[in-house]
Amino acid sequence: GLKKHFPITKGAVIPRKVGAVKAVDGVSFQLEQGKTLGLVGESGCGKSTTGRTILKLIEPTEGQILFKGQDITSLKGNKLRRLRKDMQLIFQDPFASLNPRMTVEQIIAEPMKVFGINKAARRKKIDQLLDVVGLSGYHKNRYPHEFSGGQRQRVGIARALALDPDLIICDEPVSALDVSIQAQVINLMEDLQKEFGLTYLFIAHDLGVVHHISDQIAVMYLGEIVEYGHYHELYEHPKHPYTQALLSAIPEANPHLQKERIVLKGDVPSPAHPPAGCKFHTRCPLAQERCRLEKPIMKTVSPTGQQAACHFVKEVGHGDRFVVPK
């Protein structure tokens, strides 16, 4: 039930609240240890805000975050500091997220310094990390601008691993990279996941990228999850019209298999003024009168627990609970 609403205020001297941008508007999911949940949607749908709220970089407006059974929603001070070790972030743009005046060694050492790890231990760890991300030791004293985009993202990954985290929020980690490099970085991330038992929340706007790495996928639209399921099932049998449209946009190598492109009308409406009823009705090719009036609930639509929020998908079993299929 996670919500993050950013207030819109008017008046420079005495600001008064005149509305809210509902960036995340009631999102629920579970992340299984050692697995990857892909979080997909167009830009501005609330993916990054969801990730940052989980990391406690921003405070949720409402809802609860549980991490390894512990309610971390309102953790503060030292307890929050300790939690920071267990959860890390990999950014979209490795160039912007690496300090240009620091060497690779200093960049990777920084989080360890913050946690008081001594110099000898840091040195040893840096060598190990550069090795596991495929950058050999001699790169240590070079600066980010001396590396290619893919190498810089490897540095970003090494930094994220420095404190042996359990969960890594990957916020579009390959979106800024060339397609040929994307696969290499994703393969590396998969190898690291196996080696270190990492759990990923993998954020992307491209379903093609997420398909490869995810166990489960959640599709977001205007701050809400509209479809959720096992990656294969969601790809083969998308139930929500928005997922169907996103999937139809992925180019297929074999033209005979190319699905007919579903072109959505217009842009994503503003999260400050989301449409009533089903938030997708202004763009949905299947919208009916009912969609403008009534908000669809999340329904279980397959025996393996695939879920979709649309009035016209058929429910199987019972309940609208969010259950992670095993």
Ligand code: SF4
């Ligand atoms: Fe489209 Fe209506 Fe389903 Fe919303 S509820 S996705 S508008 S058909």
Ligand code: MG
């Ligand atoms: Mg984003």
